[in-house]
Amino acid sequence: MADQQLRIGLPKGSLQQATLELFEHAGWRFSVGARAYFPSVDDPEITAVLLRAQEMPSYVADGVLDAGITGLDWILERGADVVEVANLVYAKQGLGMYRWVLAVHEDSDIHCAKDLQGKRIATELVNVAAKYLEKHGVTAHVEFSWGATEAKIPDLVDAIIEGTETGSTLRANNLRIVDTLMESSTRLIANQAAWADRWKRSKLENIALLLTGALAARQKVLLKMNVHKDDVLAVVDALPALKKPTISHLSDEIWHAVETVVDQHTLRDLIPELKRRGAEGIIEIPLNKVVA
Secondary structure, three states: OOOOOEEEEEEEOOOHHHHHHHHHHHOOOEEOOOOOOOOEEOOOOEEEEEEEOOOHHHHHHOOOOOEEEEEHHHHHHHOOOOEEEEEEOOEOOEOOOEEEEEEEEOOOOOOOHHHHOOOEEEEOOHHHHHHHHHHOOOOOEEEEOOOOHHHHOOOOOOEEEEEEOOOHHHHHOOEEEEEEEEEEOEEEEEOHHHHHOHHHHHHHHHHHHHHHHHHHHOOEEEEEEEEEHHHHHHHHHOOOOOOOOEEEEOOOOOEEEEEEEEEHHHHHHHHHHHHHOOEEEEEEEEOOOOOO
16 A cells, blocks of 8 residues: 555445546546445555445545545535535536426426425425525425435425436426526535645646546547648648647658547538548547646
């Protein structure tokens, strides 16, 4: 075991697989047994534990863990005094934000926050819900939900405050979104003492740099192509890039090699356009990290 150790919490549950895959792209491979809560990792300076994201802010803030991966929603719900080291915009189904919404049955007469007066609301974010109601000058009964929150409408509660990525589960249960309370994303957090420690802060900054680089790479690819000297300007003019594309002579000075990093979602329009402008031998290469 290394002399210096960073104790980090990883989210168990819906975010677990996405988080382990992100760390692997960033350069850390964690191995998790079927019933294990203490993953092994190929870095002797890191020890890890699996915890629910809901619990993570408290364990980090209290110094039980040096750092952890959790959501902004749970940081706010716990009122945790932590350092947000990095904003990592990913979720279990992709790279989008996670929304917490006020939802009711599609036939409900609730259409705005004011209509919640005297109503019963179920949610996991009890404190966030209380602040939302206070902001709107509404008094309502807010109860903690242990799960299957969307199934409690309309027989058990009048409304719910629930997290969603796409809204599909809400729609499947005949629910209508009334308002969005907040958007949340995954955060790398640290406690104040760990952040004040020079070695731990440096380690965390390195982890944050590579995690954000791995996330950025998911949306980008490297394009390489050969271009006749007469077509270089036309091809380069079509290329969006982090910086200007790299252009180099081939052994035959009539031809040039051009390469650049582009957003993946642009490829279906970009590659045909590059071909029309004279590019040949176009190669698309996936990336592991893009560190700006």
